[in-house]
Amino acid sequence: MSKSIFQKIIDREIPAKIAYEDDLVLAFHDINPQAPVHVLIIPKKPITRIAEARPEDHTVLGHLLLKAGLVAAQLGLKESGFRLVFNNGRDAGEAVPHLHCHLLGGRAMTWPPG
Ligand code: 5GP
DSSP, rough: OOOHHHHHTTTTSOOOOOOEOOOOOOOEEEEOOSSSSSEEEEHHHOOOGHHHHHHHHHHOOOOOOOHHHHHHTTTTTTTTTTEEOOOGGGGTTTSSSOOOEEEEEEEESSSOOO
């Protein structure tokens, strides 16, 4: 199986603007931002998408959410607010088959999403 673009970012084969990293997750700025702040938080483990996550992934997924909150705070979004989005599958517009959490902020969001 060929490496996904996000695996190449984890492996430092292609560059990204890193916002946070530890042994379980990597956060980096989206190349095509949809808000003034648009960061992707990904597990280093190559989980394809939420629907493919397994019970043993609960630690890394919980960790990912906690770190999404931390990155949001570090980027100054704690008071103003932010949105976390996981696109899962075709109807959601998932383009990269490596689980990722979109962290969006810095502007008012609309609801429902498009
Ligand atoms: P999806 O549509 O799968 O939920 O989101 C994939 C996201 O990855 C998109 O927002 C897209 O802009 C971002 N993306 C795709 N390729 C790259 C890349 O090479 N570098 C970075 N930083 N983001 C990327």
